Amino acid sequence: MDEKQRVIIDQAIAIADESGIEAVSMRAVGQRLGLSPMAIYPYLRSKGALLDGMVERMLGELLAAAPGTGDWQDRLRAVSAAVRTLARRHPGAYPLIVARPGATAESRRLDDLISEILLAAGVPAAEVPRLERLLSTLLLGFANSEVNGRFGAGPPDGDWDSEFAADLDDEIRLIEQIIARSGAA
Amino acid sequence: MDEKQRVIIDQAIAIADESGIEAVSMRAVGQRLGLSPMAIYPYLRSKGALLDGMVERMLGELLAAAPGTGDWQDRLRAVSAAVRTLARRHPGAYPLIVARPGATAESRRLDDLISEILLAAGVPAAEVPRLERLLSTLLLGFANSEVNGRFGAGPPDGDWDSEFAADLDDEIRLIEQIIARSGAA
DNA sequence: ACCTGAACACCGTTCAAGT
DNA sequence: ACCTGAACACCGTTCAAGT
Numbered sequence: 001m002d003e004k005q006r007v008i009i010d011q012a013i014a015i016a017d018e019s020g021i022e023a024v025s026m027r028a029v030g031q032r033l034g035l036s037p038m039a040i041y042p043y044l045r046s047k048g049a050l051l052d053g054m055v056e057r058m059l060g061e062l063l064a065a066a067p068g069t070g071d072w073q074d075r076l077r078a079v080s081a082a083v084r085t086l087a088r089r090h091p092g093a094y095p096l097i098v099a100r101p102g103a104t105a106e107s108r109r110l111d112d113l114i115s116e117i118l119l120a121a122g123v124p125a126a127e128v129p130r131l132e133r134l135l136s137t138l139l140l141g142f143a144n145s146e147v148n149g150r151f152g153a154g155p156p157d158g159d160w161d162s163e164f165a166a167d168l169d170d171e172i173r174l175i176e177q178i179i180a181r182s183g184a185a
Numbered sequence: 186m187d188e189k190q191r192v193i194i195d196q197a198i199a200i201a202d203e204s205g206i207e208a209v210s211m212r213a214v215g216q217r218l219g220l221s222p223m224a225i226y227p228y229l230r231s232k233g234a235l236l237d238g239m240v241e242r243m244l245g246e247l248l249a250a251a252p253g254t255g256d257w258q259d260r261l262r263a264v265s266a267a268v269r270t271l272a273r274r275h276p277g278a279y280p281l282i283v284a285r286p287g288a289t290a291e292s293r294r295l296d297d298l299i300s301e302i303l304l305a306a307g308v309p310a311a312e313v314p315r316l317e318r319l320l321s322t323l324l325l326g327f328a329n330s331e332v333n334g335r336f337g338a339g340p341p342d343g344d345w346d347s348e349f350a351a352d353l354d355d356e357i358r359l360i361e362q363i364i365a366r367s368g369a370a
Numbered sequence: 371a372c373c374t375g376a377a378c379a380c381c382g383t384t385c386a387a388g389t
Numbered sequence: 390a391c392c393t394g395a396a397c398a399c400c401g402t403t404c405a406a407g408t
Binding site (some may be wrong): 095098099100101102103107130133134138139140141142144145148149150151152163166167170171173174177178 | 264273280283284286287288292315318319322323325327329330333334335336337348351352355356358359362363
């Protein structure tokens with residue numbers, strides 16, 4: 001039942017990564033499962049629901065690799081690394097995360113994780129939501145630009161890891177300033 | 186000739202903003218112009234070219250509103266305001282900017298504009314490309330999240346202006362630090 | 371309970387043809 | 390030079406039907 005839904009979504013992601021997102025059709029997914037396209041509908045009630053399911057599955061994958069330990073700077077770096085690993089594992093499907101509306105269940109869990117790290121760091125509660133949106137936009141958006149080519153070829157073989165590490169270090173310093181400022185007030 | 190291309194792209198953007206991006210089809214655009222769908226092909230050789238044309242046109246609109254005066258902080262704020270205005274004027278078409286690969290001509294012009302502002306600010310040339318990518322990801326991505334609902338309802342009637350102004354002030358402080366650090370070295 | 375086939379109203383695109 | 394109609398190989402989705 002739910003197991004069937006999972007396997008359908010898996011195949012849709014596989015098609016997207018192998019042949020591009022435009023190759024994901026109800027017909028193609030059905031064929032891959034040896035089923036007629038209509039066999040999908042009891043499990044995912046529309047193509048939109050299938051695409052949302054793909055996003056949820058990928059975010060679940062991301063959260064499963066979520067870092068529970070270390071200081072807050074390391075935890076932030078680990079979330080960032082997990083996002084970038086996800087984008088590379090799913091070059092075809094990843095852009096859906098940024099393309100689809102999705103204030104979904106798993107996306108809220110990601111927001112909660114980042115918020116929790118910021119709170120643990122000592123960011124004043126009033127500033128947490130804003131900084132969380134800034135960070136998640138940057139994390140998700142940078143990986144998207146990398147995977148969809150908005151940055152061009154860039155460094156030897158498109159390895160943006162060290163560049164983004166520097167970006168994240170800057171953001172960490174920014175957060176530290178905000179913490180210091182609030183302590184001084 | 187090129188004028189016809191312009192009018193085709195205009196109608197495609199209008200359809201996207203009125204009825205959503207999925208309503209943009211060669212057939213719908215043709216109908217809107219009182220032409221058969223095939224009349225488009227001599228001017229835009231595929232649907233992909235049409236979508237890219239929409240992106241180029243929107244970025245052109247953005248650059249036409251580009252700020253030439255003021256100190257660098259104000260110029261950055263003006264670019265940010267222009268991006269956010271663009272996203273609101275084109276709620277249906279704007280997400281294409283972030284969705285499509287596009288290391289295009291106009292997107293390079295936007296990168297150049299931001300780079301130029303950073304250079305004028307006194308950012309060391311070696312750091313400019315990285316900061317440019319950080320800023321453009323943030324500017325374009327935040328507006329996208331706002332327009333596609335990734336942030337949820339948010340503040341009264343989705344007015345994210347003051348939140349993003351605070352974000353940008355943070356980024357400006359960050360840039361000032363980088364400048365100061367390089368001056369000290 | 372789970373699946374299918376036929377059908378409907380769409381797509382993008384090619385190609386030969388019309389003026 | 391500019392446009393069209395018919396056709397091809399696709400879409401997502403509904404619905405009645407099969408086991």
